[in-house]
Amino acid sequence: MPLLVVGSVAYDTVRTSAGLRKDALGGSATYFSISASYFSTVGLVAVVGQDFANSDIDLLRSHEIEISGLEIRQGKTFRWSGEYGAEDINTRDTIDTQLNVFGEFSPKLSDVQRGSEYLFLANIDPSLQLDVLGQMSQRPNLVALDTMNFWIDGGIESLYRVVENVDVLFMDEGEIRSFTGEINLVSAARKVMETGPSVVVVKRGDHGVLLFQGDDVFSAPAFPLESVIDPTGAGDCFAGGFMGYLAATGDLSNTGFRRAAMAGTVMGSFAVESFSVDRINLLGKNDIEERFRTLTKIMAFEPLAEGESLPWRY
């Protein structure tokens, strides 16, 4: 298995300024694996209840996602309900969380899964993330981790223990500030890199991402969209594009990471164009490459040539 994700599969009820969508397919591992599946073979480890729809299993299968690790337990699937700010789509309130079978999630990797070369630990209890890492039969080429404020506020010690064992840390601005106690993002990223990860990706919603690797910084803007329907899953689709690109190319150079951030940005931009996985579910090669090329143009300018100067008055 080149790329494995361990995370949540859920039914989400989401309200945004575009409307309300009830009990629709969501969850970090869902978004991640669909996004990554365009680039790489991907296996999913998660748990759902007996209410999980066959049509949703078919949807995952249609992306050739390896779902032998999708455990079906007695009980109901994880349900999350939230609402995004009408004025600022980067802010959201959780209305309700019903863990259901996800509350007893205890991932057990198969032999094939233990040998995965790329591993994404999506946002789950850090002690489970650490447990999964311990199950690997060999150190993967690359381990990436996502988390959220809940684990920073509630389980920071076990979070530190797993973070020091991963290569890539994904966090949003607020999370990395809480996690490190540093307001400044450059300082915060440096502090994280001192604990273990060699790459830090700061997600800034519709302001794009910053990629830190040692002293190197790469800044990618979000893709400017006229219609944003629902931001749920954007970060996981970003991570899916990022890790899928790396797993498919095996390019772990700085050049590879920068391109991975671009691929991630493109995939995240599709995620927000619909509720649930509606848009990310139906992409073609051309959709993805066209947007990658458009994003390239959006970031393009004429650099100073060797020996060229800016106009100078004096």
Added chain:
Amino acid sequence: MPLLVVGSVAYDTVRTSAGLRKDALGGSATYFSISASYFSTVGLVAVVGQDFANSDIDLLRSHEIEISGLEIRQGKTFRWSGEYGAEDINTRDTIDTQLNVFGEFSPKLSDVQRGSEYLFLANIDPSLQLDVLGQMSQRPNLVALDTMNFWIDGGIESLYRVVENVDVLFMDEGEIRSFTGEINLVSAARKVMETGPSVVVVKRGDHGVLLFQGDDVFSAPAFPLESVIDPTGAGDCFAGGFMGYLAATGDLSNTGFRRAAMAGTVMGSFAVESFSVDRINLLGKNDIEERFRTLTKIMAFEPLAEGESLPWRY
């Protein structure tokens, strides 16, 4: 006069997480003209009181800023006092505003000033901005305007009248949303362009800028800084670099505007590295060009070559 700015010269008292600075040189026209002066000859039209320090006049003169339009009136110089959020440096509260002589500001342009080829209407009463525009002996090559929420909430009709007569509008995210009633920035920029301006620059603080020109979008990140002392004047220094670059090169193509946004980003990044004009006051050619080249690297990635594909699973 290639480039003229009409705006405020002030004494600012500013508190940030880095400390407190009392009664230091500030004001939109001050920041703008110092920033632009590295690229282009610049003239300043503003009003100060009799308390305005000779050393500050010397400082403006040291940048060869043409200050015959700096009126010295009976009374005190405009004073502004504000405080920036310790958690989020993009937010600020105004503690106190004393308009003093700025309350009676009534800009009168000299014959030379009326012939300026580039005009920046900094953040003042829109009816004064309109009056200045009416004083021009010929339509400048480029007229740009900055404003703030105060004029959007309080004088939106006269603001609309001046906006429809300018080429470039600078606004921050909150301002353009209030001004247009559109939450989405792409829609908001389009709405502004329908009223007159051909270029819209959305300033996003430490998240960079978006430059809209017709259907074209350019996104420039902020320069990632480990030490941010005081954001006051960053937007005006951005505009100074932007307009200074255009006035010096005369390049009003899309390529020119994109490079102008890069020059503006570089100048804005220096502004925040100190209180008042301390840092922006003391730049060398190398400081500016080195940062321009570093910013170029921060935005660089390997684009898809003609005919090249992203990895594709299917």
